[in-house]
Amino acid sequence: MPDNYLLRTIDLTGSGQGSEPFDYRAAVPRAAFDVEHAVEKVRPICDTVASEGAAALVRFAEQFDKVTPKHLRVPAEVLAQCAEQLDPKLRAAFEESITRRRQVCELAEKETSSPSVTVAQGAMVTQRIIPVHRVGLYVPGGLAPLASSVIMNVVPAQVAGVSSIAVTSPPQAEFDGLPHPNILALCHILGVDEVYAVGGAQAIAMFAHGVPGLCERVDMVTGPGNIYVVAAKRLMRGTVGIDSEAGPTEIMILADETANPEHVAADLISQAEHDPMAGSVLVTDSAALADAVQRATATQAAATRHAERVHTALTGEQSGIVLVRDLQQGLLVCDAYAAEHLEVQTRDAEQWAARVRNAGAIFVGGWSPVSLGDYSAGSTHVLPTAGCACHSSGLSVRSFMKAVHVINYNQEALMELADSVETFALAENLPGHANAITVRRPKTSQDQDQEAQA
Structure with missing residues (x-):
């Protein structure tokens, strides 16, 4: 060669x-890509954020980002200013990307139906699709400040109906401790005014635990990042939902x-x-x-x-x-x-x-x-890596929605199934489960007499 x-x-x-x-x-x-090794490095960072809050975020910004942020939460007027200062050609490119991503989200990804199934007379199970209430979206700012990730995270969350959206991106020394202006401008264009100048594992910990007086904890964290961001997502999983380990x-x-x-x-x-x-x-x-x-x-x-x-x-x-x-x-x-x-x-x-x-x-x-x-x-560009595409999907509207079954049986429908459920429960050695059915059976006159005697 x-x-x-x-x-x-x-x-x-x-x-x-x-x-x-x-x-x-x-x-x-x-x-x-040894995430487990990195987990042990980010564990003390996440624990410190949980115990010390904003003070820890400032200290870690100085240590890792080499800058002291003037604002951990970026003021709304700064977001607006960044949007106003965008080159018109770049703003047009941003808006075209937003339009196309939103079209695909609304027409191809959103699941709004809540199908109901009548499994027997008086017995109905309905699937409700409910958006996650609050999400924290991470936008990388290292070798390449990925402003496009703002669109890829925010638009599907908005289309899903997420009511509370927060974005975070590492503070940059060259921008006076704020995230990249393009990232801030896109947040403003998309109507997101809760934006933080926090990066790395500490950003994930901030979202997962919440920081009193600064950031309310979220239900889910999404977005790509470096190995320490990935490690923090693995560590915080369970405390908070995550999209994937990129x-x-x-x-x-x-x-x-x-x-x-x-x-x-x-x-x-x-x-x-x-x-x-x-x-x-x-x-x-x-x-x-x-x-x-x-x-x-x-x-x-x-x-x-x-x-x-x-x-x-x-x-x-x-x-x-x-x-x-x-x-x-x-x-x-x-x-x-x-x-x-x-x-x-x-x-x-x-x-x-x-x-x-x-x-x-x-x-x-x-x-x-x-x-x-x-x-x-x-399309989305937040996609599964490391071979995970064999079982996982990219970030989409569905990522921000959860399915909840609503079970609605009337008395007759339950009684029709009572023997079956009691038999099943007893076979699993769970008599309390069986009794939860039994106590709902109509009282016979003999039952009433026995209760009166007792």
């Missing part, structure tokens, strides 16, 4: 042909000889610039495409603004080019990996995309790059 090629090659063309199952997931490793971002591209290597290279680099631990993986049955992508990636990576970060990510063990015999084997690799973002750049891309079982989001064809989904496609 030429010295300037960045991506390692994993050749699976001879794998998975025998009678024994082949572990494709293990064949494409990810970056190490790991390093990742892209996998399933491509054949019809794909444009310049486009593929650009898409791999677009994820690599997020983080040195980001994963960028091409799966292809075309050796010629693989070679062309290597050349294009080397050229584009050298010219990009974040060349050092991109180089680290692309040369890491979590990135590479996987050679497969055919697209069918490639599909097995994709489903085993369960990528956060999966692009399908093949002949008949829609047909191949329709066969994908595991992915956070699927981008079909050469004109649907991940960058589109990151900003203005209308």
Whole structure:
């Protein structure tokens, strides 16, 4: 392999042909992400926030963010000022993204029906869909201040009907201890005026425990962050609901000889610039495409603004080019990996995309790059990572809603089922459960006489 090629090659063309199952997931490793180790580092931070409140938040901002916030909660007039100072072109881009995300939330994601089922005469079970009351939304502010995450968190929460929304993002020394102005401007545009200049594990602890006089505790925390944010979410889970434990971002591209290597290279680099631990993986049955992508990636990576970060990510063990015999084997690799973002750049891309079982989001064809989904496609960009797409979904309206069953039986309906329930309860050695039915049975004259004698 030429010295300037960045991506390692994993050749699976001879794998998975025998009678024994082949572990494709293990064949494409990810970056190490030891959340449990980080949990022990953030535990004292979370405990201190719970016991000391705002004083701890200020101290941790000085320690980790190298700035003393003038305001832990950002004043509403600062939010408005940031919105007023937005470049008109940028504001238009923000508003277009909000519009498309809201359209998808309202038309494709929201579950407003409350179906009722009559299981017998006088016996009804209804499912009510109820929004979470209060949520805390975390917006990263590290290597890239992800203003887009404001939209991806706030819009579905609003469409779900969440009545109390708070946003937090790390304070920035260059902005006088406030979060990035674009983040504040978007909060104002979206009508969110409860915004905090708090980042890291301490922000999650603030939301989970509440801080007297500053921030009321929330019912649920959502939004991506670094490993310490993820560790704090794991530690606080149970005290507060969470959306997911997001790991390093990742892209996998399933491509054949019809794909444009310049486009593929650009898409791999677009994820690599997020983080040195980001994963960028091409799966292809075309050796010629693989070679062309290597050349294009080397050229584009050298010219990009974040060349050092991109180089680290692309040369890491979590990135590479996987050679497969055919697209069918490639599909097995994709489903085993369960990528956060999966692009399908093949002949008949829609047909191949329709066969994908595991992915956070699927981008079909050469004109649907991940960058589109990151900003203005209308889809969510808060997606499951680390292979969790095999069992989890991205953040959506449904994430902020809960289903509650309402059981409404009349006396006749209960009595019709009484023998069955009592028998079931006694079989589980729970006579108290059976008695809760028995005491509701109509009293016979004999029962009344016995009670009178007692």
